[in-house]
Amino acid sequence: MAGFQKQCSVKDNLLSMNQRTNEQWLADLRAKGDMRDAALSDLRALILRSLPYALSGKLNPNSPEFESLAEEVAQETLLKVLEHLDTFEGRSLFTTWVHKIAVRQALGELRRRRWRDVPLPEMEMNDDSDIMPRELADEQPSPEIMAERNDVMMRIQRIISEELTEKQRLALMSVVMQEMPLEEVAQKMGTNRNAMYKLMHDTRLRLKRRMEAEGMFPDEILAVFAKSVG
């Protein structure tokens, strides 16, 4: 009898989970007691089921690392969902909104683990005198193209060193050269991702404006580099 009841309640849970509207999710999560607990437990199950898809190609769902990550992500996501419940505007399914938060938690945690021990690149501005352009070994562009490119690269270098602050250069080097995630660079530089995006946006605008003032237009110059392939 108890077993039968349990089966029924599992079935009911599944039904209610699939059939909850946005309004029902919100009402249940704002309720007290059993209603809220049931909604939280459904949400938790939903997050855990979606994580293998969220992390597909990044983390094997059968690895021990996945398991520890999943628990942490589910927990943190539920806390965030409850904390920001009032900001949900109903522009998507409630569950999509929850998945969005879970995805950010999961990828954030994964990035932290992957990049934790990688330091920011050291910044040492070299004298212009010992800068030498180099080509990739497997490329053999004509001397004319090499000279043209050389000129462009020297000019970009000069603009970078004249136009950007040290912070901007460090950010540019970390994000573009080292391909570090914005979030990790932000954390290591003692700020947050949003501020780091703004800093990078300012950096790009400064470079672009200065280049254009000097008659260099990125789309035109790119063509000089595209020629190399031929």
Add this chain to the structure above:
Amino acid sequence: MNLFRKIKQLFSWQQPPTRSAGMAMQAANPKMAQKILGMLEKTQEEELTCDEVFALLDQFAEMTARGENVSELMPLVELHLEICGDCREEYESLMNVIQHPA
């Protein structure tokens, strides 16, 4: 005397694999110059920040999944996703999730 050889020498100079290589040195690599230029080509005066994009991401993902023309409806979100690796990665993961309903 042999200018061509001299230029060739200049370009085949290999940077030693030191981590203290400065920014200037890095920009002298054609791949890096290309990357910077590509980034500048996309740069607009007005761009959304990561937080602004995150606020719209669930809606944007559902619109994409429904096949709506997001380039026209939410061009600034699309531009941000082209520029920002972190947000792009999150968007792709979210798409994976909502296209495989649990």
